[in-house]
Amino acid sequence: MATTAFKHGITVTEVTNGVRTLTAVSTAIIGLVATATDADATVFPLDTPALISDVETAIGKAGVTGTLARSLRAIADQTRPIIVVIRVAEGEDDAETASNVIGTTAVDGTRTGMQALLSAVAQLGVIPRILGTPGLESQAVTTALAIVAKKLRAFGYARALGTTVAAAKLYRANFSQRELMLLMPDFLAWDTAQDENVTSFAAARAMGLRALIDESTGPQKTLSNVAVQGVVGLTQPIHWDIEDQDTDAGLLNASEITALVRKSAGFYFWGNRTCSDGPLFAFESSVRVAQLLADTIAHGMDWAMDKPLTPSLAKDIIETVNGLFRNLKAAGVILGAEAWYDEASNPIDSLKAGKLRIRYKYTVPPPLEDLGFYQEITDEYFADFASQLTDAG
Numbered sequence: 436m437a438t439t440a441f442k443h444g445i446t447v448t449e450v451t452n453g454v455r456t457l458t459a460v461s462t463a464i465i466g467l468v469a470t471a472t473d474a475d476a477t478v479f480p481l482d483t484p485a486l487i488s489d490v491e492t493a494i495g496k497a498g499v500t501g502t503l504a505r506s507l508r509a510i511a512d513q514t515r516p517i518i519v520v521i522r523v524a525e526g527e528d529d530a531e532t533a534s535n536v537i538g539t540t541a542v543d544g545t546r547t548g549m550q551a552l553l554s555a556v557a558q559l560g561v562i563p564r565i566l567g568t569p570g571l572e573s574q575a576v577t578t579a580l581a582i583v584a585k586k587l588r589a590f591g592y593a594r595a596l597g598t599t600v601a602a603a604k605l606y607r608a609n610f611s612q613r614e615l616m617l618l619m620p621d622f623l624a625w626d627t628a629q630d631e632n633v634t635s636f637a638a639a640r641a642m643g644l645r646a647l648i649d650e651s652t653g654p655q656k657t658l659s660n661v662a663v664q665g666v667v668g669l670t671q672p673i674h675w676d677i678e679d680q681d682t683d684a685g686l687l688n689a690s691e692i693t694a695l696v697r698k699s700a701g702f703y704f705w706g707n708r709t710c711s712d713g714p715l716f717a718f719e720s721s722v723r724v725a726q727l728l729a730d731t732i733a734h735g736m737d738w739a740m741d742k743p744l745t746p747s748l749a750k751d752i753i754e755t756v757n758g759l760f761r762n763l764k765a766a767g768v769i770l771g772a773e774a775w776y777d778e779a780s781n782p783i784d785s786l787k788a789g790k791l792r793i794r795y796k797y798t799v800p801p802p803l804e805d806l807g808f809y810q811e812i813t814d815e816y817f818a819d820f821a822s823q824l825t826d827a828g
Contacts, residue, residue, distance in 0.1 A: 454751050457735040457759040462727055463649035465518045465642050466552045466563025466589065468536055469506050470525045470571065473498030479522040482538065482547040484555040487518040499628055501525060502570040506639040509569070509624070512665030513643030514650065519555045519563045523548050529573070536571050537579040549583050564726070565645045566591040569636030574609055577617075581710075584614035588726040590719070592641040595619040595692050598671070600683050604690045613711035613722050616641070616658070617692045622702065623668035634670055637695055641704060654723035655768045657707040657802045658693065666702050669695055675705060691717075707802045724768060724799045732756055732795075744789055749776055752793060760797065772797035 471479065475496040479485050487493045490511045497504040503522060510518065526532040538548015546554050549568065556562045566589050568576055577593040584591040595617035597603040603619045610617070624635035640663050648656050675684035675696040684694035684705050693706030707718050716722045739752055753774050760772035774795035781792055 454754045454758060455735070455738055457731055457755060459727060459759070459763070460562075460730045460734060461517075462564045462654050462723060463516050463646040464561050464563050464565065465510065465516050465646055466521070466549075466555065466566040466587075467503075467506055467510070467518055467639075467642065468521045468523060468549045468552070468566075468568045468571065469503035470501035470523055470532065470536075471498045471503035472500050472525055474501075474503055474522055479503065479520055481522055481524055482551055483521070484551055484558050485520045485522070486559045486561065487520055490515055490518060493518075493520075502636070505626075505633070506567075506569045506636060509622075509635050509639035509665070510643035510646070512624075513640065513663070514647035516643070516646035516650070517561060519552065519559060519561065521549060521551045532571065533573050533576050536568055536576050549580060552583055553586060562587060562589075562730075564589045565642050565649075567593065567638040567642045569594075569639035569642070570634075572596065572638070574606070577610070577615070581610065581612035581615040585612065588730050589614065590645070590723055590726070591615050592638040592645070593617055594621065594637055595687075600686050603687065603692055607690045607692050607710070610710040611712035613709050613713070613716035615710045616706075616708070616719055617710060618695065618704065619687055619692055620673065620695060621670040622663065622666040622695060623670060624666050632667055635666055637704075640666065641693075644704070653766060653768050654727055655720050655800055657719045658704045659707050659802065660703055660705065662700070663695075663702045663704065669697065669702070673697075707804055718799075718801055720802060721799045724797075727768070728763075728772075728797060731759060735759075744786065744791060749791060749793070752791075756793065756795060760795075767800070770798040770800050 478496040490507055494504055494507045497507055523535040526535055536548050538546060538550040540546050540550055552563055566580060566584050568580055572594045580591040580593060591614055595603040596606050607617055618637040618641060621637045622635040622640055623632045626633040641658055644661060644663060645658055648661060673684055673694050673696055674682045675694065676682050684696050687694040688706045691708035691710060693704050696703055696705045709716060709719055709722055711717050739748060742748055753776060756774040763769045764771055772795060774793055777794045780794060
């Protein structure tokens with residue numbers, strides 16, 4: 436017969452099971468691929484992720500050639516985010532530069548170009564979620580950017596190439612990725628080194644503004660209709676009228692291209708659409724909230740792995756996820772969501788093999804893209820004309 440050791444005192448037993456709190460992953464970290472032959476190589480080594488937390492200091496180390504300094508300035512004009520910079524070498528021609536920007540993976544696993552963004556989490560402990568190659572866009576580069584964005588559960592911004600709206604619309608037909616937004620045209624900004632207005636890459640301004648919106652509002656707010664700071668004009672005029680769809684901006688939006696427009700009070704991005712070939716992820720906000728949920732839940736559940744698969748563990752997992760959903764609903768990120776145990780998805784053989792499947796559903800608030808009013812002229816307010824005279828007197 437087993438006996439219990441005698442004790443005259445208090446025992447405290449720590450219980451480590453139960454519901455956890457999931458903290459949403461950061462969506463405001465930028466991944467920038469750029470060129471700069473005269474940049475400080477100790478701060479910006481070639482084909483290596485460089486973590487930038489002080490963007491103003493980094494601008495002073497970025498040199499004046501290539502796209503790096505201009506891109507950093509465009510981002511800094513919007514906010515002060517964490518940035519992962521991949522500096523690549525300029526080629527002898529545009530084709531070689533494009534290859535350097537796209538990069539590759541060597542036999543030993545070393546990554547170059549934008550592929551090095553995939554190494555950021557291992558080398559720097561952060562995952563870039565807002566990606567771009569400002570000023571270096573080509574069809575091949577932007578196609579590769581969308582692939583990297585998908586791997587990172589990130590979102591890419593790129594210039595829609597073409598000098599006319601018609602050309603940009605044709606260019607748009609090359610893409611079907613939900614992780615990509617195309618922009619047209621570029622901005623103009625004053626360059627203090629050249630003492631004149633120069634092209635300021637739309638993608639860089641979009642990346643900075645996206646980080647600002649993520650930090651101040653959340654990924655449920657699209658890039659559209661938020662003032663862009665630090666610009667003085669557009670590289671080409673884009674006709675826009677909020678009441679008329681038959682404008683340059685309207686035609687671009689109809690082809691899922693975000694237009695850069697000048698309103699009465701400054702410059703803005705105008706457009707909510709991704710390059711998705713499906714309607715569920717047509718809006719930028721739908722894609723980015725979906726990415727937020729998937730990564731937060733996946734990365735926040737490591738505590739449950741390898742524990743005994745019991746009903747109480749399954750319940751704790753479900754309640755942990757539903758706790759996240761309640762917080763995101765309260766913050767306005769989602770309209771609602773629910774996680775549950777689906778018996779049909781968990782047959783006995785799967786449970787015996789240590790496999791558990793939890794289902795969840797959610798709804799993202801869409802952007803108000805089309806607002807209508809019905810204006811009606813009537814004579815009904817003449818009915819009390821006499822009484823109104825009396826009241827007026």
